[in-house]
Amino acid sequence: MKMKKYTLQPSQMPFDLDITLSCGQVFQWVRHEEIWTGIVKNSIITIRQNGKTLEYDGCKETDLINYFNLNFEIEKVTESIRNSIAQTTGTIPDLLFETALSVAQGLRIIRQDPWECLVSFICSQNSNIPAITKRINLLSQQYGNSLQDGWFGIPDPLSLTQAPVDKIRGCSTGYRASYLTDTASYISENPDFLSGLSVLEMKDARILLLNLSGVGPKVADCVLLFAYNYYQAVPVDVWIRKIITKGYPDLIFQAGSRKEPSYDQIADYCRNYFGYYAGYAQQLLFAARNSLITKHNT
DNA sequence: ATCCAGGTACCCA
DNA sequence: TGGGTACATGGA
Numbered sequence: 001m002k003m004k005k006y007t008l009q010p011s012q013m014p015f016d017l018d019i020t021l022s023c024g025q026v027f028q029w030v031r032h033e034e035i036w037t038g039i040v041k042n043s044i045i046t047i048r049q050n051g052k053t054l055e056y057d058g059c060k061e062t063d064l065i066n067y068f069n070l071n072f073e074i075e076k077v078t079e080s081i082r083n084s085i086a087q088t089t090g091t092i093p094d095l096l097f098e099t100a101l102s103v104a105q106g107l108r109i110i111r112q113d114p115w116e117c118l119v120s121f122i123c124s125q126n127s128n129i130p131a132i133t134k135r136i137n138l139l140s141q142q143y144g145n146s147l148q149d150g151w152f153g154i155p156d157p158l159s160l161t162q163a164p165v166d167k168i169r170g171c172s173t174g175y176r177a178s179y180l181t182d183t184a185s186y187i188s189e190n191p192d193f194l195s196g197l198s199v200l201e202m203k204d205a206r207i208l209l210l211n212l213s214g215v216g217p218k219v220a221d222c223v224l225l226f227a228y229n230y231y232q233a234v235p236v237d238v239w240i241r242k243i244i245t246k247g248y249p250d251l252i253f254q255a256g257s258r259k260e261p262s263y264d265q266i267a268d269y270c271r272n273y274f275g276y277y278a279g280y281a282q283q284l285l286f287a288a289r290n291s292l293i294t295k296h297n298t
Numbered sequence: 299a300t301c302c303a304g305g306t307a308c309c310c311a
Numbered sequence: 312t313g314g315g316t317a318c319a320t321g322g323a
Contacts, residue, residue: 024304025304121304121305122306124303124304124305125303125304125305125306126302126303126304126305126306126318126319126320127302127303127304127305127319127320127321127322128302128303128304128321128322128323129303129304129322130321130322130323131303131320131321131322132303132304134321134322135320135321169319172319172320172321173319173320174318174319174320174321175306175307175317175318175319175320176305176306176318176319176320177319179306179307213306213307214305214306214307215306216305216306216307217305217306218304218305218306219304219305219306222304235304236304237303237304237305238302238303238304238305239303239304240304262313286304
């Protein structure tokens with residue numbers, strides 16, 4: 001098959017397609033022998049990377065650049081994070097961050113569709129990534145938009161609203177089923193809600209997201225980061241909690257207590273320590289979690 | 299088999 | 312405001 005080509009410019013490097021699509025920010029992309037297939041704006045996209053060449057099909061070049069955030073200048077961002085670390089502690093290099101960077105170099109925060117992101121992370125709670133992927137695929141196959149070749153997009157709000165809750169539960173969603181139908185119902189009735197968030201300050205958008213059923217601090221921060229690219233959003237899951245508390249124990253000792261730090265304490269610590277792009281730093285740490293946390297070191 | 303996972307809602311002091 | 316608990320399911 002013939003594919004279009006896009007050559008990454010020096011300012012667009014590094015870019016790593018594999019890490020970007022498999023680091024837990026998006027769940028419906030599938031890889032078969034170097035070629036990734038996924039759905040962007042209701043179209044099936046195929047893409048493969050060979051060094052600085054991207055071969056792709058199914059979308060326009062501008063869509064490719066926008067979706068993969070190719071003009072996000074990673075080198076400048078890592079420099080910003082390193083500067084913030086140095087300013088905060090004066091100790092560089094930071095071994096934890098540098099290790100994450102070496103493992104997950106080229107990771108990009110993509111520009112994911114807000115509704116897809118919201119549904120995905122409501123589904124994500126208290127589950128591991130393979131289970132989340134399965135769950136989202138079941139939902140899509142049963143209530144999603146049918147595309148070609150057996151591909152199904154995330155169900156739109158109305159489809160989920162009209163589906164019986166027990167059928168949604170049947171898609172391995174468990175107790176999350178009512179969260180999904182309640183939130184879908186709200187978005188159906190307020191179709192401009194999600195697009196309206198993009199013009200708000202992050203904290204205001206976050207407050208609105210937290211009103212949705214099944215959306216707490218973690219899910220809200222994932223949506224703010226992965227769909228709206230608010231880099232001050234720092235999702236704190238069990239992995240990030242472990243990495244930060246074990247990697248930067250001064251967070252605990254500084255407070256003078258041994259009790260587990262709160263969600264906000266960890267997120268605030270990251271914002272202060274990593275600076276403006278704390279959310280990006282967080283995703284590097286998450287992507288490198290298996291290298292940063294060993295099983296005998298939990 | 300047992301533990302754990304990209305948590306949240308709800309209750310109670 | 313903060314701490315404890317139930318919750319469905321499946322992967323490792």
